[in-house]
Amino acid sequence: MSEKVKIRLKVNGEDVTYEVDAHMSLMRALREHYVWDVKCGCEVGECGTCTVLLDGQAVKSCLTLAAACDGHEVWTNKGLGYRDPLTARLQEAFVECGSVQCGFCTPGMIVAGAAYLKHGGKADRAAIKNIISGNLCRCTGYVKIVDAIYLVAKEIEEGRLTA
Amino acid sequence: MNTKHIMKEYDYLKPSGLDEALQILSEKEKVKIYAGGTDLIVKLKMETVPDMDYMMDINGIEELKQVEYTDEGVRIGANRKLWDIETDQRMTSLFPALTDAVKAMAAISVRNLASIGGNFCNASPVADAVGPVMCYGGTLEIASARGVRKVPAKDFFLAPGVTVLEKDEMLTGIFIPTPKGDVGHAFTKMARTKSDIAKLSLCVALARDGGRIGHIAMSMGAVAARPLFLEEISAGLAGKEMSESLAMETGEAVSGFLQPIDDNRTTAVYRKDVTKTMVADALALAWARSGGA
Amino acid sequence: MTQVSEGSYIGQNVPRSDGHAKVTGAMVYPSDVIVPGMMYGALLRSPYPHAEILSVDTTEAEKMGAVCLTYKDIEPIKYNERSVSIPAATYRDRTVLPDKARHFGEPLMAVAADTQELAYRAVRAIKVEYKVLPAVFEPEEAMKDGAPQLYDKIYLGDEEVAVHNNIGVIRNISEGDCEAGFAKADRIFQESFELGRIYHNQMETKCAVVKPEPDGSITVWATAQSIHANRQLLGRVLGMPLSRINVIKLPFGGAFGSSIQVNTVTPICAYLALKAGRPVKLVSAREEDFYSHQKYPAKFTVKMGVTNDGLITAAHVTALVDFGAHQVQPLPFLGCTAGWFASLYKYEGNIRFDGTAVYTNKTPCCAMQGYGNPQINFAIESMIDIISNEMGFSPVDLRLKNYRGVGDEFWGQGPTIRSIIKSCGVEQSLVEGRQMTDFDHRERPDTKTGDVRRGLGLARGFHCSGTGGPKEGEVIDYSSALVKINEDGSVDLLTPVTDHGGGTWDALRKICAEVLQVPLDLVGLSPAGTMQIGYDVCTHATRGVYCGGAAVYHVAMKVKEKLLEVAGRLMAEHAYNLEVVRSDGLHQGVVQVKDFPAKSMTIGDIAKQAQNMSWGTIAYTDSYRQRNCPPCFTTHFVEVEVDMRTGVITVPKVLIFGDCGNPMNPDLVKGQLVGSFNRGFGYTVFEQLPTNEATGELANKGLLVDYKTPSAMEMPPIKDVEVILCDTYEPTGPFGAKGIGEAALASVQAAISNAVYNAIGIRFHKLPLTPEAVLAAIREREAQSAGATPS
Amino acid sequence: MKNFAFVNARSLEEAVGHLAALGPQAYVVAGATNVMVDIRDGKRNDKTLVNIRGIDALRGIRMEGALVWVGALTTIAEIGASELIKGHAPALYMAAQVFADPTTRNSATIGGNLIKASAGGDTLPPLMVMEADVHVKSARGERALPICDIFTGLGKTRVEPDELVTHFTFAPQPHTAFMKMGQRKSMAISVCTAAAYATVDGEGRVTDCRIALGAVASTPVRASAAEKALLGIKVDDEGAYEAMYGAVQGDINPRPHSVRASVEYRRQIVPVLVKRAVRRAALGDCGPRVQP
């Protein structure tokens, strides 16, 4: 049985202490602590639905070792939605643009999209496609997802929203 | 007060031997002993335990759970569980008032936890097991890292919740001498329901000298600030011819002596009134049990 | 409604279907609900009986990670926790959290935190500044000019009404001509009676678990006698459409009226969960539950006129009720009390009832098994005993001469709900009981001597089965059901009716099984929430089987109609030529041609064929209202022993008659009657809730150690607890059934008190008859007789 | 049952200390993108995870004298965003644009890509055509290994268990390029890749040339036969590549029964990628079209 490792991290703005198995992925650790908007789709980094922000960078939490996250900061779609107006707007845009069907990929898509916009991503459909290219969606055909991110990028460019 | 959760913060210690326990008591401040917990845990929930930084669990100390019979009497380890005492046939035949008192306490699932020593150390004026031990002339064995001392049970209590125990001392055993001669004992209790705390409890232990009362000891619970040992009234009965009128007079005398209070369980008036018949009945019962006519 | 078939489950003792889950600890009660990620709630309760909140500081608690809730977070929507009356007849005086404390222990603030311990610690970190106000605890004091006022104004329906002298409700009712009735009487009797507050002491403390759902709706698990009442009130105070609130029906640990209203903790829990965005569980500690709701106390003056031949010609009752700091519908309480009074005897139609209910700085009162019935029954049935003794009537005969029985009018829940009695076991109870106890030969108290004196007493009572009347009144009463036949012949039954342990759910299953003639174990009780099933007002008023069962009966009959129609198509027969019978051999219901059983199909085959043909599911859902509220009657013959030296009353023997119509499950009916006897014994002899007027706190501080009820030890020997179910059949009930629940308690108190009178010759006008009270009365009589005949 | 322990190395010294103490028991974690998958698949067990993610000394891209210095912990995203790499090592820059997907590139490190020693590791052929040195450190000391002979088999390198890859150095080389063929444009392990270094004279003839290929054998390989066949040809002459088409077949040994491509397909694709890589290297074109 793996060793237990105690890690302190900030999850969605809250200081938490998790006790995790040495080998456990960040995705598993979050889900065990009821952060369920981080979905488990493949657990090998193929689908991107577990995407979170780790110290501001989008990462696949299934490919991230939880034990190594001691002292780091994690934001998930749900937490960002509460605290970050940009993500909240992007979430709305997903609803407006019909970017959500079954919704299982949505949290990861939004985190990837939010990370893009936060890092100055432009209203450029090709770049947006590229940024979500590691996020699998089986329902939508991606077009409306790209539309939603594009829409918000446009709003930022037009000064209606701050990144 | 919170009956769902203990709000107090404290450390838990579990010594494996008596010496270690006594060492802890001598070295640390604010230690409370956990034996059965049936009083301590309730008090912690009531938040009436102000001075406690440590809970010392003495259930790892085997010698405190033992019982030993000799010709002189019985020594009961302070942490012997009430259920072990009431189901002990030898105890029942030698000290029926004690086992009757134990059986009258709380519920079985509480008596499986509670210890006899706890009933003393909690020092409640209503403690049921205390009266019989006092009336049987029992002695308490008190230990500390400084040594062991013995205190008669009747001198153990000072005030509600307060005993002669020093902060580094603990009650380790209770010695009760074997009654000699034609003896008769009675324990009676009035309560709202059968598993309740007493409104009144009474113990009588007497030795019959033909038609006269020889030695006699009486005690009452729930009528004063501490378990009440009726030393003078008892002494006044010794040598007297037993009769129904003596029993009733004694009832009147005890009732007259008492200065009880009103509380949630009953009233002072009720206590004084019922004491009369309780004393008379118990005296008659003990007399009959001693073989007296 | 239809007679039962041969071999029916109805009337048979069938082990309860939830028994297995209950003995193995597997049953989930609201306090057992665990939702992953849930927080735990805790309440800050008022340390004063009356105080204004000047300021609140939750900073420290929030630093600890707690979500805090105060009146500032609450929409100040005024409501009444109980919603049985139509809105226009409902007084509203409270909000989810108040800005003023009106009784000790009133919830003022709430927190939610990751652990229960943290929640409790956070509560203690909230700083509150109070302005302590003078408090008032007794209704007579409260009505005086200059007494501390709890409210200036409250609402009745949408109207704002002023409160004067703390008087919450006045209800005066009069019929016939009381003065003329009294004039006709040969003797006039007038006595006063007093019944104190008691507490339900239901096993499970009040609790709620609320889970915000991803779609913005909430799921609620709570101790609740009505899932729909909870939903509607939550919708109102949260400003949420009802379609977003799913209150799930669960068994819970005893009701007795304690959760008849929406419990105070439930909307608080919902607010916490919504603020936290996480599920929250809020479970009251026992010492909190004591301050949640209590039974209505009452003071009565009863005046009766009687002729020398034993006809009661008129009766006048005045009632004064202290209902505490909030109204949980004292208005219908007074109406009901009047109704119970009016329906016990005929009084030649001359009755008058003057009721006043008053605010005090005490815990709000709510229903507790009888809604005024045990209270007024104690007064009236003591009165009948007094009249019998004074005028030399047999207490049995006086009752037989004056009781309201078949053909008479019965007030189900007060003057607006009346129906005609169609079944009645009063005569059977009184006549058989008289013989079995040799009642006519009981000794008079003045002939008895000795330290322990035995007495035999009698009282009779009733309760309504539901609150339906021929005319739609001010009280809401209907139920719903959904029945669907599955493709293997099993049946799903959905009902909003809650079961508090009396076995209502099994009774409803039996009704469904009986109508559709399917084996009982094939009728499954589906989980139900407010989102899944139609309205039911509440499991109150002894209406579970009579009203809930009638809805199941009605819906099952519709399903049977569809079943026969479908079967007719498959079997090429007219539906009216078909019938359903249960086949225990096939373990199925079977549809067969009348008088030609060789041509038949099982219900399973029919349902499967209907599916193969794409004809649809054989199912139906509807609501149903009963148009009667038949009384279920009880009579208690109680023997007591009174210890003259200690005042202790014991009950060596009891004979109970129960008239529930055709019993669904006789053992469970008897169980309710015996359980009620235990509670009545507690009410009469043990239970009281004195208040420490210096602090406003209960003298027992809300601890069970100082709230004793009779245990197993105090019950009579098993062989001496006898229960007889009357041989009656209620024509308007499902398969002849009425209720029993609340009736079972109504007459216990007077029966014991009357027996005590028969034992020692002392009449008690005030409950409880504690050893202290009894001994004091004995001593007082001794002193009087010593004074009268100086030795 | 999975059985791992965890230690966190806060400095390079601590890290090599742990490696010395643990020996083969140690399992270094940096970006973890490979490690997590291998743990999940049960390929590794009973190890002590040595976390080096926090060692900032192993991170960065800079010039050290005449050489480009790239820390082993530098993420692929950082490489893909580096102007220095874009100018001095276009092949590596291009590889970083097609590596997995943008999110994974935020975690994955160049050192990890080396240690994984996968035949298709995207950064490896570029490093090979630049003849980079791999610098390792252990308690025993430091050494530099030429990347071209570091791979000893699938997943195997000459780096010892107690050694930690610290950084890479190579001489700046603007005339490199990288081409990748995958089943799709992101999150695709290569069908094959080709990196090229090529310089031309005034007439456009190849004067110097190095080719490295990925996913064509059990390790990334240098294509020496192809290099010879390319010397002297005119880069914009289609026909001139004919010799290379044949020659390169000797350089590769594609795995049969691959789920990603057949042997025959790879043999047809490789020379195409080489040709395109050489052309773009010679022209110094590191534009976006890395994939055909």
Added chain:
Amino acid sequence: MSKHTINLTVNGKRRTLDVQSNELLIDVLRDRLYLTGTKYGCGIAECGACTVLHGDRSVMSCLVPAVAADGWEITTSEGLAKDGELTPVQESFVNLGAIQCGFCTPGMVVTSTALLRENPDPDEAYVKDYLRGNFCRCTGYVAIVQAVLDAAGKMKGAAAT
């Protein structure tokens, strides 16, 4: 506040838990082992709804600090029936109407189990006395006492054959 690692055997399964010194056994059973059959009724040993078996003896888990239960063998209401088959006590409770709301039932069943292990041939007075600390607000106890006596009879019958 000190923390301790304790070992419990609960319903035959070994459990290792870290507990705080002020944590109570009832909460460990309910909140951490999800054995919610053990109920909170009063918190001060007045109702018996939290009764569990410690070995063969019944104890009220609201009074027991979890840390002091280290090494205990505990049986809760969930652990009495084996392979879904009810014990005689449980069966009699179901068949004889000894259950209404059922909230006291787990504690009643556990205490009755201890009772019959202690005394396989009890009379009515013994049963009532043994159950005197178990509070039931619904049934009036009569059916419960009958159920225990019935179970004793069945067990004696089974032992005789």
